[in-house]
Amino acid sequence: MSNLEVLSIAELEAAAMEKMDKMTREYYNSGSDREITLRDNLAAFDRYRLRPRVLKDVSRIDTSTQLWGKKISFPLCIAPAAMAKLAHPSGEVGISRAAANAGVAVGLSSFSTSSMEDVVAQGAGAIDYAIQLYVFQNRKTSEVLVRRAERAGFKAVFLTVDTPYLGRRINEVRNRFKLPPHLQLLNFENPGDVAVYSENETKAHGGDKGKPPAAGAGVDSILPQGNVNDASLNWETDIQWLRSITKLEIWVKGILTAEDTLLAVQHGVDGIIISNHGGRQLDGVTSTLDALPECVAAAAGRIPVHIDGGIRRGTDIFKALALGADCCWVGRIPLWGLAYDGQAGVELALKLLYEEFKLCMSLAGCKSVKEISRDHLIRVKTDGTLARL
Numbered sequence: 001m002s003n004l005e006v007l008s009i010a011e012l013e014a015a016a017m018e019k020m021d022k023m024t025r026e027y028y029n030s031g032s033d034r035e036i037t038l039r040d041n042l043a044a045f046d047r048y049r050l051r052p053r054v055l056k057d058v059s060r061i062d063t064s065t066q067l068w069g070k071k072i073s074f075p076l077c078i079a080p081a082a083m084a085k086l087a088h089p090s091g092e093v094g095i096s097r098a099a100a101n102a103g104v105a106v107g108l109s110s111f112s113t114s115s116m117e118d119v120v121a122q123g124a125g126a127i128d129y130a131i132q133l134y135v136f137q138n139r140k141t142s143e144v145l146v147r148r149a150e151r152a153g154f155k156a157v158f159l160t161v162d163t164p165y166l167g168r169r170i171n172e173v174r175n176r177f178k179l180p181p182h183l184q185l186l187n188f189e190n191p192g193d194v195a196v197y198s199e200n201e202t203k204a205h206g207g208d209k210g211k212p213p214a215a216g217a218g219v220d221s222i223l224p225q226g227n228v229n230d231a232s233l234n235w236e237t238d239i240q241w242l243r244s245i246t247k248l249e250i251w252v253k254g255i256l257t258a259e260d261t262l263l264a265v266q267h268g269v270d271g272i273i274i275s276n277h278g279g280r281q282l283d284g285v286t287s288t289l290d291a292l293p294e295c296v297a298a299a300a301g302r303i304p305v306h307i308d309g310g311i312r313r314g315t316d317i318f319k320a321l322a323l324g325a326d327c328c329w330v331g332r333i334p335l336w337g338l339a340y341d342g343q344a345g346v347e348l349a350l351k352l353l354y355e356e357f358k359l360c361m362s363l364a365g366c367k368s369v370k371e372i373s374r375d376h377l378i379r380v381k382t383d384g385t386l387a388r389l
């Protein structure tokens with residue numbers, strides 16, 4: 001399929017599927033367990049319809065907004081997703097170049113297959129980057145990562161808080177997921193410093209006791225040396241700990257409730273991302289769009305509220321903004337773009353989303369993103385009738 005024939009993200013996804021091997025395709029696309037949340041993330045957007053306003057002079061539309069004091073071309077950025085070189089040799093560098101050309105920010109996974117320095121170099125100061133952080137039992141590993149990100153010019157740390165343990169992704173186990181030997185996790189001095197699974201989880205996934213479970217577990221190709229995610233992470237001590245080691249903005253990624261939004265505000269975080277990890281962690285949690293309104297109400301304008309999960313169209317971005325999000329992030333779409341056509345595929349994806357969002361704003365009667373409001377939405381109830389918000 002040529003770029004000319006890919007006219008939507010759904011078509012991009014289908015085209016990308018043909019390019020990826022089974023292990024990569026299923027690692028990228030799957031959710032955890034029964035994938036209820038994965039599906040609901042998308043379905044939630046269809047539970048709203050638009051209420052357009054007309055005769056609003058939409059001859060000029062400004063889709064831009066601000067993030068970290070810089071203009072982004074529209075309220076859609078690239079969420080951190082591990083191991084992009086599984087999709088295409090240009091990996092996170094290709095994504096970064098595409099984002100720089102499109103004028104949107106990038107979140108980079110701790111577990112990226114391009115180095116953070118190489119990724120940031122592509123932006124040449126034109127766009128900003130956040131480093132996503134997993135906190136390991138050996139805190140030093142995370143500290144070194146954060147300091148390195150500071151030196152490399154990142155603007156923020158995205159502390160992922162929904163992953164004290166990895167969710168159960170059945171496919172990773174079945175496919176004996178492993179990082180091919182030619183790829184490396186380049187944000188760690190020694191890739192053997194970190195492990196995704198604990199020894200127990202490794203065993204549960206078929207790894208041999210005492211041996212690196214290279215062909216046994218899920219996302220385990222990083223040799224486990226007892227340095228897994230620190231499950232003791234907590235509000236009482238750890239935001240403060242992170243604050244003590246960095247001057248970067250601290251954003252918490254993985255909030256789904258008003259209660260945790262309030263705690264985030266109390267603990268002085270700079271922003272939150274409403275996220276359920278793309279349905280890859282606790283299956284059965286609410287879709288992010290459904291969680292958004294209570295979090296927006298709890299934040300009460302004190303900190304920015306961003307969202308990811310299930311965004312596949314320009315109208316989805318519009319709906320999330322109408323419910324109070326300041327910005328949206330996409331995880332799988334850039335990976336599909338990469339798999340389809342490297343950097344050009346990511347650029348195509350961002351162009352499609354940008355054009356759809358701009359058209360949606362125009363046809364709904366909004367000249368600027370500030371004009372997008374709850375009045376532009378109506379909810380479809382389970383019995384099919386509509387309810388004003």
Ligand SMILES: Cc1cc2nc3c(=O)[nH]c(=O)nc-3n(C[C@H](O)[C@H](O)[C@H](O)COP(=O)(O)O)c2cc1C
Nearest residue numbers: 028079080081082109160277278309310330331332
């Ligand atoms: C293949 C893959 C890898 C991911 N890796 C990470 C990661 O390393 N750290 C993280 O915080 N989130 C990670 N995520 C979650 C994304 O940041 C994001 O929350 C999610 O993909 C949003 O849902 P969407 O894919 O429907 O856009 C990953 C998601 C995918 C699909």
Ligand SMILES: CC(C)CC(=O)C(=O)O
Nearest residue numbers: 082111166196219277280
């Ligand atoms: C290496 C993994 C922990 C990355 C991740 O967060 C994911 O696969 O969802």
